[in-house]
Amino acid sequence: MNIVDRALRNWKLHILALILTVIAELIGPYSFDVGPAKLVVLPLLYSFALGALCGLPALKLLSKDDMIETSSLVGVTFFFLMARYGTLVGPNFWKVVHSAPALILQEFGNIGTVFFGIPIAVMLGLRREAVGAAFSNARESNIAIVGEKYGMDSPEGIGVMGVYVTGTVFGALFCSFLASFVASTMPFFSPQALAMACGTGSAGMMSASLAPLVKMWPDMADELSALAAASNMCSGLDGVYMCVFLSLPISEWLVRLCGVKEAPSVPTGAKN
Amino acid sequence: MMKSKQMAIFLIICAVQILIGNWVGSQQGLTVWGAQGAAASAALLQDAIPGLLVLLGIVAGGVLIYHLIPWKGLPAVAYIVTLGCVVTVPGFPGAEQLTAWVSKINFIGLCTPILAYAGLAVGKDIGVLKQQGWRIVVVGLFVFVGTFIGSAVIAELVLRAMAH
Numbered sequence: 333m334n335i336v337d338r339a340l341r342n343w344k345l346h347i348l349a350l351i352l353t354v355i356a357e358l359i360g361p362y363s364f365d366v367g368p369a370k371l372v373v374l375p376l377l378y379s380f381a382l383g384a385l386c387g388l389p390a391l392k393l394l395s396k397d398d399m400i401e402t403s404s405l406v407g408v409t410f411f412f413l414m415a416r417y418g419t420l421v422g423p424n425f426w427k428v429v430h431s432a433p434a435l436i437l438q439e440f441g442n443i444g445t446v447f448f449g450i451p452i453a454v455m456l457g458l459r460r461e462a463v464g465a466a467f468s469n470a471r472e473s474n475i476a477i478v479g480e481k482y483g484m485d486s487p488e489g490i491g492v493m494g495v496y497v498t499g500t501v502f503g504a505l506f507c508s509f510l511a512s513f514v515a516s517t518m519p520f521f522s523p524q525a526l527a528m529a530c531g532t533g534s535a536g537m538m539s540a541s542l543a544p545l546v547k548m549w550p551d552m553a554d555e556l557s558a559l560a561a562a563s564n565m566c567s568g569l570d571g572v573y574m575c576v577f578l579s580l581p582i583s584e585w586l587v588r589l590c591g592v593k594e595a596p597s598v599p600t601g602a603k604n
Numbered sequence: 605m606m607k608s609k610q611m612a613i614f615l616i617i618c619a620v621q622i623l624i625g626n627w628v629g630s631q632q633g634l635t636v637w638g639a640q641g642a643a644a645s646a647a648l649l650q651d652a653i654p655g656l657l658v659l660l661g662i663v664a665g666g667v668l669i670y671h672l673i674p675w676k677g678l679p680a681v682a683y684i685v686t687l688g689c690v691v692t693v694p695g696f697p698g699a700e701q702l703t704a705w706v707s708k709i710n711f712i713g714l715c716t717p718i719l720a721y722a723g724l725a726v727g728k729d730i731g732v733l734k735q736q737g738w739r740i741v742v743v744g745l746f747v748f749v750g751t752f753i754g755s756a757v758i759a760e761l762v763l764r765a766m767a768h
Contacts, residue, residue, distance in 0.1 A: 336610045337610065340613055340614055345721075345724060349720040349721050349724065350621050350717070354624065354625065354628050356625075356629075356716050357629030358628060358634070360629070374712060375712075375713065376712065376715040376716050379720040380719035380722055380723040381723065382720070383719070384723045384724075387724065387726060387727025394724065396728060399727045399728040400728055402725035403728060405614060408611060409718040409721050409722075410681060411667075411680070411684055412618060412659050412663060413718060414684045415663050415666070415684050415685070415687075417711070418662065419662070419689070419702070419703060421685070421688070422689045422690065422691065422696075423694065423699070425689065426694075431766075433766060434758075434759045434763045434766065437762050438759035439755070440754075440758060441755030441758040441759070444750040444751050444754020445747045445750040448753075449743055449747045449750055452743055453739075456743065458740070461740070465743045465744065466743055466746075466747055466750075469751050470744070490736065493736070494733075494737075494743075494744065495740060497733050498740065498741045498745065499748070500722070500726060500729055502745065503748065506748055507752070514753070520760065522760060524759070525760035528756070529754075529755035529756035532752070536715075536718070537748070540715070541752070563755070565685060569682075
């Protein structure tokens with residue numbers, strides 16, 4: 333029996349997921365003020381946090397095997413969401429096409445990771461890890477790029493895996509708070525621009541950051557969701573090229589500028 | 605990639621969770637039950653079923669296209685989202701009906717069961733995170749800020765330029 337079969341037969345997981353979903357939906361969305369910012373918390377954050385709590389070793393609720401089995405299912409759980417996103421883009425198709433210049437150009441904003449991330453990483457004492465950590469938001473395709481170019485057992489590989497795991501653990505919570513914070517304290521940004529910024533190539537983080545925007549501008553819910561989904565789709569398509577041709581070379585240049593002089597790692601198989 | 609049979613079973617499990625989550629959350633099924641009785645509440649649940657079946661059809665169609673195309677450069681979700689878009693573009697036969705049906709499924713609510721599974725799985729990553737240390741976490745958070753702000757600034761400037 334392979335891992336997916338075991339996961340499917342593990343009724344504890346499905347029942348737990350259902351219970352968490354019902355609890356999260358019963359609590360419902362909340363918004364509260366933190367200083368000048370308005371933070372919005374939604375059921376999707378509760379269900380994630382409660383799920384993570386179920387994994388506490390002290391509760392003895394989930395074993396390591398349960399967690400590994402669950403993670404074999406997570407990819408497919410997104411299928412319904414992606415179908416729903418498609419049906420949000422469809423009715424707004426011409427509106428999205430009309431925004432195409434902004435949608436395409438804002439993709440270059442994803443390089444913002446480099447200029448924020450590399451200096452901070454070097455300041456914190458990371459060396460070659462900085463390149464892997466800060467050249468992208470470290471989703472699955474970015475890991476593949478690092479694996480091929482530097483090898484996964486290299487410092488660059490450690491960097492990209494570190495940010496990947498940071499994303500799976502804190503990404504949804506953090507992006508959701510980030511979006512509510514920016515939306516409520518920086519009137520410079522229109523809701524449409526913020527919606528486009530939500531799409532970074534990770535459906536989970538996109539939804540988590542889009543959710544508070546939809547809550548704040550309910551009249552524009554469909555338009556904002558269509559823009560976010562379209563932007564996420566763009567990132568999925570151009571992400572690899574953007575990384576290979578732009579953000580990775582810029583990272584290499586910037587990290588040297590910040591004083592890290594070590595040569596880039598080479599995958600073990602490629603060494604002579 | 606999962607085998608087709610495994611995927612079919614799991615999609616049905618997901619569909620049940622989505623239906624119940626949607627009923628409790630966006631349709632306020634339990635409140636309606638209390639106020640107007642079980643029949644009214646059950647009617648709400650029924651309202652969402654056609655939309656859910658449409659989504660299931662889009663998912664199945666997307667996966668089928670993925671299997672039929674020999675080039676595997678795109679993941680199955682890319683076909684799913686594209687198919688969902690095509691069948692609801694104004695002018696596609698029946699697009700309005702399909703859009704009306706799926707609109708009964710709140711898309712933010714769809715994320716609740718997804719993130720429940722993600723949360724249940726997350727414990728296995730905590731060890732890796734401890735091993736990597738807090739510095740990488742800090743860098744990771746700045747990375748997420750960087751891509752969000754970077755994209756938002758460019759989008760805002762281009763939208764303003766287009767408005768002129």
